[in-house]
Amino acid sequence: MTNSSIEQASNSGEILIVDTDLERAKSLQRLLAFIKYPADTVTPLQLVEMDKESLDPYLSIFTINDDSVRSFFLEINKKNKCLYPLVVVAYKQQLDDQNVVVHLPYITALCFEADYYSLSQVLDNIKNHNKRERRLTNCACQNLIGRSPAITFINHMIEQVADTTASVLISGESGTGKEVIARNIHAQSNRADKPFIPINCGAIPSDLLESELFGHEKGAFTGAISSRQGRFELAEGGVIFLDEIGDMPLAMQVKLLRVLQEHTYEKVGGNRTNKTNVRVIAATHRRLEDLIKEGKFREDLYYRLNVFPIEISPLRERRDDIPLLINELIERIEKNSRGSVRLTRNAIKMLSLYDWPGNVRELANLIERLAILYPLNVVDVKELPEKYISGDFDTAKFDKTALDSSGKIEGADLALLPEEGIDMKQHLTSIEVSLIEQALNETNNVVARAATLLHMRRTTLVEKMRKYEIVR
Template identity: 60%
Template sequence: MVRDSLVLAPSPAGLVPAPADVLRFLGYEPVDSADLDGIPADPGPLALVLFQAGDQQQALALLQSCRARWPRLVAVLAVPPGQTVDADWQTPLGRALVATLPLPLQFDELSTALDRARFVRGRAAAGHNAGLVYRLVGRGHAIERVQYLIERVARTDSNVLILGESGTGKEVVARNIHFQSTRANNPFVPVNCGAIPAELLESELFGHEKGAFTGAISARQGRFEAAEGGTLFLDEIGDMSLPMQVKLLRVLQERVFERVGSNRSITADVRIIAATHRDLEAGIREGAFREDLYYRLNVFPIELPPLRERREDIPALVDELSARIGREKGIQVRVGRDALAVLADYPWPGNVRELANVIERMAIMHGDRPVAAADLPARLRQGAVVDGTHDVTDLPPPIQVAEPSATRLPSAGINLKDFLEELERSYIQQALNESGDVVAHAAELLSMRRTTLVEKMRKYGLQRAGFASDV
């Protein structure tokens, strides 16, 4: 498998560990900024790694030069130990900066930063504004399962029904399915069925002809036509009226529709992704939702867990939301450990949307200093378990690198690359044995994405017949 290459800007002396060795161990090919000629033009490097402790003007000139050659190149900023992201660095980097990376390098943080770099570069390659599309953040089992389901269904044209409470990120899932599918270069058209009056929804979806009703002074294209060749996202499908459900069912069955006021049939080459926070099966029993439409939509269900059930993902979400606010609004926010402990304990009835609003508010109010627990809104502090028995240290810790003194360097030296690869292979083999060859469980033991683990298994020849990759 060809490794993703990373361009390394000149790093200041004394940075530990040496980035190149660690990056190779983690499956990336580091390239010195003086050796760019060997990188192919397509697809080009994954990202440019800049160092905040280095020469800023030299770094910006390097970024400009690299982006002239590879327009989709994104930047990752490595921050020295004990420092925070400097606005004097973040502002000139602008939208090219997609992630920050604390030094010394840790697997979880590096993987998260480079996952985002790959995601943003992929969206740019598809011709989309990456700022409008956000990846799912988290490494808990629940969200990893959702990511796996997205990868599976994105390869098909099957209808998808996304279930979950308000604010859990249903549109984020829908956009990820679209942008990972073969329809990615065609439109993604969202429609909130609950926000449009029932008498206007038919015209909104199917369009209308001039004079079809009072106020129709000209013909208008509907959302189905706008989404031709792409994806139509029907949010809050549970709020759709019964008469409109009948008309939608016909389109799903026959793949044709007519504009309001017309008898000319129009073919619909559109993938349908629907979402709702309602219990549709209860709606069927109550006569509020058609059973036949439910089974048409529920070909591939994806259920999103509420934030209170994925507490282990809150630190990563806070980092992602803080970085997003910094990029989009130019406001820096740093959340202290005591505040993070409160955020991790709060039940979040509004889910990720509520968390995003809190982080943005904290950025506005306290962007000039770290946010402490006392700075958080009273409702968060009152709703969290803050009896002194729970602390942010209870959250899953980052992978720790063994102390340098733990192993002595042989007097004859060592082939570090081979040693690290054999070490990685050994740990993967142990994780597979411990998990009974269930890849998803082995990935949890290694704090690694399932897809990353599968690639490494192929690299080391650990893939065997009948291994439980889908569990």
């Protein structure tokens, strides 16, 4: 197929069929046309000549499990950080053998012998997948960062439960990211365009919690000079996030149980029953099972909330995620124009040895503090606060950044290359400015000596200082 014919094909159909057998492809094309889904056909060889822009208009791509197709989509998905709505098509006996299709990044499978009903189901799966991808693209919430098995599993759990109406109970230590999980469930659900209303049950006095949740009428109590909406009313159609549910008083637990069972509530001081369509996601850092035994939490409410439990591990149990988290936290600081900072490999190793009792929240606070203390600088082990320096780490040999024979700075690289890439020119500029300033500081602003430290000519350093407006 020529480039012009590829361009023509990409603008004419909703489905792209990739097959080595033209007659077989035409047969599937006719079936799709019958149910009002126009399709184009290409061979695997023609497919690999196409670019991302040519594929984007398609609702889905139906393909055989060909080696060239597999490598093409693995590469393009890696580059573009997305999963194309790919349907693998094979004979029934091939689909029964999982090894045949396991390495192809597809969202569903279809056999060549498919009937109208089977094909309709596949197309419904594609539509649901595309809706979710659009929601994720438009999602402004923070992602759950990490590649550890624990985080991978939680992301899978979020995908599974997002489009249901099930109540979710998220448990984990303080600072692990329970609200981030809740917001991602909301963002990936069919309620994404409706409100997400959080409330911390432990931060509100028990005598005010009912009014906060359900609202109150004018004159309901002293100081109620006007009626007020509660969180359930504000969250109508969306999600209410009940953080620290374990701190909710028993009297309020009874009223919350009624909302979960009957989907109704009354405002404080009111006599009208209000219906509610709100999904409940709760979170706690406490063991609710222990609170039940102590008589501090209702067992019936626990089972209503714990329809779909998600438990997030503390940061000390997923240390491999720390470099990725550091990159993400630095990127957020830069996006919010609050400065920037870089950490050496040794500094990151040191932080990975720390137990992080405050979890991700404590790590975020540290990175922001370092960005304030060392703006646009590279932080090594010796710049870290003392509490983060482990006795198991030999700090003596890291007291001074060394240059190896190639002239590279040992350990002065990024933690890891972010998945979405980085503006290398801007990053290298900030590193260069930081090193020039460090060299000048160490030589009491003697430019010739600073140039020697940086292995460059004095005139070159002067030019760079002028370029970056470094005045000494």
